[in-house]
Structures are given as structure tokens and as C-alpha cells.
Amino acid sequence: MVRILNTKQIKALDAHTIEHEPVKSIDLMERACRAFVNWFVQRIDATKKIGIVCGTGNNGGDGLGIARMLHDWGYPVKVWIVRGLVPESADFKTNLERIKGEPEIADIITESDKGLFTDRDVLIDAIFGSGLSRPADGIYAQAIRCMNETDAMRIAVDIPSGLLADNPSSGDIIKAHYTVSFQIPKLAFFFPHSHPFTGEWTTVDIGLHKDFIRQSETSHFLVTAKDITRIIRPRKRFDHKGTFGHALIIAGGYGKMGAALLASAAALRSGPGLLSVHVPKSGYTILQTALPEAMASIDTHEHFFTEAPSLEKYSTIGIGPGIGQEPATVKALAQVLANFKAPLVIDADALNILGVNPELMKRIPENSILTPHPKEFERLAGKWDNDFQRLEKQKRLASELKCVVVLKGAYSSIATPDGKVYFNPTGNPGMAKGGSGDVLTGILTGLLAQGYSAEETALAGVYLHGLAGDIGSREKGTFSLIATDLVEFLPQSFKTVLNKF
Ligand SMILES: NC(=O)C1=CN([C@@H]2O[C@H](COP(=O)(O)OP(=O)(O)OC[C@H]3O[C@@H](n4cnc5c(N)ncnc54)[C@H](O)[C@@H]3O)[C@@H](O)[C@H]2O)[C@@H](O)CC1
Ligand SMILES: [K+]
Secondary structure, three states: OEEOOOHHHHHHHHHHHHHHOOOOHHHHHHHHHHHHHHHHHOOOOOOOOEEEEEOOOHHHHHHHHHHHHHHHOOOOEEEEEEOOOOOOOHHHHHHHHHOOOOOEEEEEOOOOOOOOOOOOOEEEEEOOOOOOOOOOOHHHHHHHHHHHHOOOEEEEEOOOOOOOOOOOOOOOOOOOOEEEEEOOOOHHHHOHHHHHHHOEEEEEOOOOOHHHHHHOOOOEEEOOHHHHHHHOOOOOOOOOHHHHOEEEEEOOOOOOHHHHHHHHHHHHOOOOOEEEEEEOHHHHHHHHHHOOOOEEEEOOOOOOOOOOOOOOOOOEEEEOOOOOOOHHHHHHHHHHHHHOOOOOEEOHHHHHHHHHOHHHHHHOOOOOEEOOOHHHHHHHHOOOOOHHHHHHHHHHHHHHHOOEEEEOOOOOEEEOOOOOEEEOOOOOHHHOOOOHHHHHHHHHHHHHHOOOOHHHHHHHHHHHHHHHHHHHHHHHHHHHOOHHHHHHHHHHHHHHHHOOO
16 A cells, blocks of 8 residues: 555654654655656756746755756756745755856746746746645746647646645646656646646655555555455455355346346456346346346336345345336335445446435445445535545445445545545546446455455556556557457456566
């Protein structure tokens, strides 16, 4: 797990590293600059004209160090220092002294300094870093606007200037194409509204104290491949189908049998011992023809879900894709929630039904997994003003229901009943298509049936689903990738994770 720390903790971490490594503050800054430059030189051609726009705090100090190093690498570099009210930090001063005449430095002292950076191919943003405490205004806002108006590629040092790491941002913010952040990812990076500012972000190691990071309290984590490898248990020689549980998928309706097929095919590829699929009568032939491995459980209704089969034999249930919201379906869902006591996976129309019948929420078995996309989540939890508030709502829902709530999207977030939130790194925009969610429901149902805990299931399922999408889009491209491909590439996704042993 990568721990996501807040800016106060990052400041304490910097101080701890300086005191206990020990390393001088300016030498730590030098390390940060080198890490940035190392990233930079591997990607940016040395003929490009570079502009570095610095504040006068430590983020600006980084900018000056980076300017000196890139000049030594042979890049044509120009530096601008935004001279507002921020006093020069000690390390800023040192790095300013270390620039001896080259590269060229200009001060920005009035707001009328406009159209400044137009001859630059690449602009490095080092105005504010994690020290930003309020929206940028005055001369700072003006410099940010000037940078955003150019056609240059913009690269932010640590965090785009104007973006707050731990709180909603407003005002002018650098629209970076890339953000190179120092070691610890910032919470804001995981939110949709930050993306126009961070662009593609990455972290670079600057040798901050690992034990201190491990001991820092946080409820926010970024999942890594290693975490998933640790969760997924390889199968043993004497395991048999009884070991891996019997999953039931309740999905599909007239015109939406594809949802049932996608969820079921994904469940089958995720390893449960047995899979049954409950579909309306009109889905019988479709299911039996398309998925011979699945057993059919047939509803009495021709077109939609009206009555749950007897549920005792199932280890878990995945319910929702394509079931619609007919009154009889609402009743049948209520019946499932009344009779089934083990954790289940609730998705799509089952979530929409819960949204308009909140009294049913109380019946959801503890440790179930809910997988709303943002619109479904809004129906369950109400509107939000900003991404931070949305995250709080997600945490609250997970704790109230004592369930795992997976909010789907880029960096799908997984909130657990005990208040933790895991962000998932896999997946890509090629997956933003109908049917992707059905595939996730199937994977989760398949894993839950095998006895993985709700938390393990959600972490592994969401990761594997995204990884299947990443592997798939390498072959099919993000335009052409479809949900069926996710099922097709799921075996490779599992193999990738298992082969890490
Ligand atoms: N030893 C360290 O602490 C290290 C710090 N590093 C760099 O230092 C950065 C943090 O530096 P600082 O804490 O000096 O802060 P910044 O350089 O981000 O900001 C400078 C100062 O501006 C003031 N300020 C905040 N919001 C403002 C606003 N809207 N308008 C005007 N002034 C405002 C604050 O007093 C703040 O301290 C990191 O992002 C990173 O780039 C790196 O060099 C790694 C090591
Ligand atoms: K910055």
C-alpha cells in the first residue's frame, strides 16, 4: 500500500528526515531537484526551450535547483521569479546564490507583466507547492494565468500551483500536462476535478524516511500490484470445486440479457467452484447457449426478475445488472435481502432500487459490496459540492451500512466499514463503456464466493478488472475496447498478479 499523507504530515516527514537521517534541508532539496531532473531528461529533448517559473518559498527553491541542473545538462533555460509577498525561504536563497549568472533570471514584480513565456516550449511550474494555504491571487494568479495561456507543455513540481492537496481548490490553478510529485501522492490527485490541473501525475522517490511514512496515521491508501498478489491465493493440488463456493448471479432482463452474460462470464473467469445464473424465462436459451459452464435458474416471469430461487446453497449472490426496476423486481430484491444473510454484491438496478426504497438499505447484510458509479452513488447518498465531500459521503455510507462501497471511475475508490479508503491505480478510459460494470460485478461475485473477505474481494476485484482493461486496451486500443474484451483478458490479468509470487 502507498500511504497518502496530508500536507501537515508531509511537512513533519520532511523535518523528521532532515533530523534523523540526518540530512541538511538544502541537501534534501537537492535530492528532490535531482529526482525531478532525472524524470525530466528522460522525456524532454535537450533542444527544447525551457522556462522555469519560481515562487520564493521552498517550491521556488526546487525550481532554482532544477534550473541549475537543466542548464548543466545543456538545455536552454530561462528563469522567472514571481516576487509577491512570500518571503524568501533559506533554501530558496541558497539556491539563488548557487546560480552564478547562468541561467538568466528575470523578476516578475507587477501584474502588468503579461505574455511573458511565449517563446518557451516547456514551462516548469515551481510557484507554490504543498505550502499553499489559500487560493492564489494577485501577481501569483496572474503568473499562473500567463503560463496557462501559452502553448507550452507545462510540468508542475510537486503539485500544480494553486491546487490544494487536502481541500477543495478555487481560483487560478496551473493546468499541467504532467505533475512530478515528491514521493507521497497527494489526496487531490485522485479526484476527477483535479485532473485538468495535474495532468498525468507520477511520484519520484526523494529518500524520505520510510519508517516515519509507515507509522504516519492515514485512512487513505493507493493500492499496488504487490497488495493484490498477497491477497490472491494460488490453488492447491487437492482443492476441489466444493472449496471454491457456489455463486449466484441475478441479472438480465428482456433486452438486457447481455448484462447477465457479461457478469456471469466474468464470474466464471474469476474462479468460483460453481456458478448459477438466475434469469427471466426469455433468457434461458441465451444463457445456456452462450455459457455452458453456468447453471440456469429460471424466473417464473418471461421478461424480468420477480422471484428469488431458494438461496441456501449459495455462498454469495451478485445482483443487479440489467434487472430493471419493475415493482415485482423491487419485491423480489426485498425478498433476497430478507432471506440471504451472507455478504453479497449489489450493483446497477439493484442500487437504483435501493436509492428510491431507502428502507431496504437496512436489510443489506454486513460486509456486502456496493458498486455504484457516480450517478448511482448520488441516488444513494445525495448530491455533493466537491470531490472531498463526495469522499466523506462514501466513507459515511460504508460505515453506516457496515459494507464496502466501491465508487467506480478513474481511481475507483473502495471505502471500508472501518473508515479506510483505497484508491485503485489500474484501468483506463477505454473501459468507460456499457457493460464494464457488469464485468466487475461478476469478478467480485466470483471472488466473494471463494471465501475472500469483502475488503480483499473489492481490492483484488477492482484491481484485476482495471488490469484486464489495461492489458486489453494495449491490444485493442481505448476506442475499440469493449466489455467482452475485459472478460477475455481477465485470465491474463489474474496470471500477471499470480506470477508476481
Ligand atoms: N525540506 C522540505 O521541506 C522540502 C520541501 N520541498 C519543496 O517545498 C515545497 C513546500 O515549500 P513551502 O512550505 O516553502 O511552501 P511553498 O513553496 O509551497 O509556498 C511558500 C509560502 O507561500 C505562502 N502561501 C501559501 N499560500 C499562499 C497564497 N495563496 N498566496 C501567497 N502566499 C501563499 C505560505 O506561507 C507558504 O509557506 C514542497 O511542495 C516541495 O516542492 C522539497 O524541496 C523537498 C524537501
Ligand atoms: K508547483
